[in-house]
Amino acid sequence: MAQNRYVVAGGGRVGLQTAENLAEQGHDVVLIESDGERVEELSEAYLGPVIHGDATRPSVLKQADLDNADAIAALTNETGANLAICMEAQQVAPDIRTLARAETRAEQEYDEVVDATLLPQSLGGDHAADMLTGEDIQTLVYPTAELDIIELAVAESASVAGRRLDEIALPEGSLLISPADRKELAGPETVLEATERYILAVESDVVDEVINLFRA
Incomplete structure (x- = not known):
């Protein structure tokens, strides 16, 4: 995997988890946090660089060297600040x-302001990392706390690749709805083709399990 550089604004639970997941993948990650006490906590919990400052200020963003970053994730607990x-x-x-x-x-209008939006009640830092790195998950309809409508690609190495839907044991609480082109509903005879994308309804507590099934 190629090493990229990411900036994460907001050092709370979601921001820290996102930074840690990206760093574990070998990427260069900079955290920005405005709260001084939290910065001290992050210095012990996170091994990467942490900038103390308000990320809505251009001077703070410039400290993070955005010109050499691939993406920024604004993950504070305030929607307005993130936008x-x-x-x-x-x-x-x-x-x-x-x-x-x-x-x-x-x-x-969020779509006109940002490239992607994360709803953390059901999608946490691991999914934020996937979205930043361009992995195979995309949330299509932002859900209640219990249900996501997501789009997933079938990895070439996935155990489900090339198999009919009725041969696959999807986790309870998940339903494959259709191929990504939405031309037809999925049925028992639907074959999950490698590299193709599919739309699923997934209860939040089995999201990770479904993603892993499409990847390995």
Whole structure:
């Protein structure tokens, strides 16, 4: 896997988990956190660089060297601040990819502000890392706390690749709805082709299990 550089704004649970997952994958990650006490905690919990500052300020973002970053994830607990961080980041580095944590998806204009949106009640730091690195999960409809509608690609090495749906034991609480082109509903005879994408309804407590099934 190629090494990329990511900036994570917000050193709470989701931000820290995202940074740790990206670092474990071999990427270069910089955390930005505005709370001084939390910065001290992060210095013990996280081995990577941590910038103490308000990520909505251009001067702080420039300290993170956005021009050499592949993406920024704004993962504070305030939707407005996260959108502002992403907008400011695009002013500093126009080509940077942006991911914002949001508590609701009621306003469609988010799509015009950021490249992707994370709803952390059901998608945490591990999924944020996947979205940043361009992995095979995409959330299509932002869910209740119990249900996600997601799009997944079948990895070439996955055990489900090349098999009919009625031959696959999907976890209880998950349902394969259709191929990603949405031309037809999936049925028992649907074959899951390697590298193709599929839409699923998944209860939040089995999301990781379903993702792993499509990957390995």
